[in-house]
Amino acid sequence: MGTSIEIRAQDGSGSFQGYLAVPASGSGPGIVLLQEIFGINDTIRGIADYYAEEGYVVLAPDLFWRQEAGVELGYNADDWHKAFGFYQAFDQDLGVEDIDATVQALRARPECSGAVGALGFCLGARLAYLTACRCDVDVAVGYYGMGIENHLDEAVNIGGRLVLHFAENDEFCPAAARLDIYGALQGRDNTELYLYSGVDHAFARPACEHYHKPSALMAHQRSVTAFRNAIGPHYDLSALWDKHCEYEFSTRNVEATMATMVAEPYVNHIPTLTGGVGATELFRFYQHHFVDSNPADTQLLPVSRTIGATQIVDEVLFSFTHDREIDWLLPGIAPTGKRVEIPLVAIVKFRGDKLYHEHIYWDQASVLVQIGVLDPQGLPVAGRETAAKLLDETLASNGLMASWARSANAEGCTHE
Incomplete structure (x- = not known):
């Protein structure tokens, strides 16, 4: 369904690619889709196409481009090893700048109605949180993010809506980290925190052994509801x-x-x-x-x-x-x-x-x-x-x- 477009980096260091998926109507609110550590692979493109069906113009930027352009990995042992190498070398602050450039590029697209949100998985969930803190987005949604607890001091800057989905058995975001996150964010009017019992990291990824369909369906409904309420579109x-x-x-x-x-x-x-x-x-x-x-x-x-x-x-x-x-x-x-x-x-x-x-x-x-x-x-x-x-x-x-x-x-x- 999608096409590849070019996005100009804000620091003048070059440009990078993004996967763009457009709804059948030809226009709609925008979502910046933030990748897992495996790059813009079939899973991420599938999510982009899925949300395009929901009525959104979705743009997934290649966030590893400063290391290697076009990273696209699977889930076997060798690809896991490569993915963690990219993750460990990833410059998070430059990554958020690239996300901000993507937000601006998406807003400038003729297909985009102007309102923009962010959606991220795994690494992308932490980046969705930081996007809510540092960028001008109306709503940000993150699935099983890791490391959010290290950036809770930035929560005072969140202006839009924030929705975070957590897996009870997630080793990358254990109970102690969730307690810190809940302690800092729970009770805020613009924040929704959901915990899915008995499931593990990547419970919403169909290709994963931890995929749990009931939890994935519930999380998706909550996510789309947050997007609908914050940026539309609204259907009768x-x-x-x-x-x-x-x-x-x-x-x-x-x-x-x-x-x-x-x-x-x-x-x-x-x-x-x-x-x-x-x-x-x-x-x-x-x-x-x-x-x-x-x-x-x-x-x-x-x-x-x-x-x-x-x-x-x-x-x-x-x-x-x-x-x-x-x-x-x-x-x-x-x-x-x-x-x-x-x-x-x-x-x-x-x-x-x-x-x-x-x-x-x-x-x-x-x-x-x-x-x-x-x-x-x-x-x-x-x-x-x-x-x-x-x-x-x-x-x-x-x-x-x-x-x-x-x-x-x-x-x-x-x-x-």
């Missing part, structure tokens, strides 16, 4: 989701549905393991097993909607008549003609102004009870009552609990 996620649902359930247009999504999206209907991963599989799923599999009287009644910076959580009442085989919901079960009403939750993730994925949850036992293929007698399951109580919280609770009646007169059960 509610309208985008409504349009997607219109194409799915009203106009039933598969091409239009796919056009609302990123190039490689996925959908996961959790209870039935149905959906699709990637454009080809998801198109097949929508075309042959979803859009036209839904009964004509299908209705989605919104109950609540929570809108974040990167995702929407919808709580809806989903109802239909089981007048056909519904591949995604009741695969292999012949039509029963029964009416079904269930609470349903959709967690919808976006990248930029496109849907990235959908995680859809519902109580499959309630569906099976309502179509008559599961006898609820003696089981802790309910039928249409789950939908009714969603709309009327005053309906009886705890009817499935035999012990509920016995606790009525138990000591301490009355609240005063």
